[in-house]
Amino acid sequence: MIGRINHIGIATNDVEKEAANWAALYGAIDAQDAFDLPEQGVRVKFINLPNGQLELIAPLGDNSPITKFLERNPSGGQHHICFEVEDITTARDGMISRGAKVLGNGSPRMGAHGVPVIFIHPANSGGVLVELMQEPQKAQES
Numbered sequence: 571m572i573g574r575i576n577h578i579g580i581a582t583n584d585v586e587k588e589a590a591n592w593a594a595l596y597g598a599i600d601a602q603d604a605f606d607l608p609e610q611g612v613r614v615k616f617i618n619l620p621n622g623q624l625e626l627i628a629p630l631g632d633n634s635p636i637t638k639f640l641e642r643n644p645s646g647g648q649h650h651i652c653f654e655v656e657d658i659t660t661a662r663d664g665m666i667s668r669g670a671k672v673l674g675n676g677s678p679r680m681g682a683h684g685v686p687v688i689f690i691h692p693a694n695s696g697g698v699l700v701e702l703m704q705e706p707q708k709a710q711e712s
């Protein structure tokens with residue numbers, strides 16, 4: 571079973587500009603520094619919220635997986651929702667056994683939080699692209 575919602579992915583052409591918009595309009599000022607994630611073909615900037623994050627993503631490189639999304643949605647848009655799972659390999663195998671289509675070659679890849687992730691085809695979830703990420707280590711846990 572999926573766990574807590576970790577973040578909502580929002581595609582944009584410019585993560586800094588979009589972060590400034592969320593700060594000015596919604597007061598969401600707790601943003602992290604942007605960074606490149608070549609493994610996923612995106613530039614990322616997280617905005618911290620009380621119960622999760624917004625993940626602003628912009629295309630990085632020539633073969634970014636969000637280039638086509640931005641062609642269809644030129645001013646950006648909601649791109650995916652991410653849920654935490656206890657173990658990414660168990661989750662991946664379970665999704666496949668239940669008939670879901672895991673994007674890419676099916677192997678978990680390193681995500682923006684430094685933990686492995688997979689993506690589930692939108693056709694399996696009411697048109698929503700779903701990211702599953704292995705739970706980050708909880709630093710406060712003793």
Ligand code: CO
Nearest residue numbers: 579625652701
């Ligand atoms: Co994400």
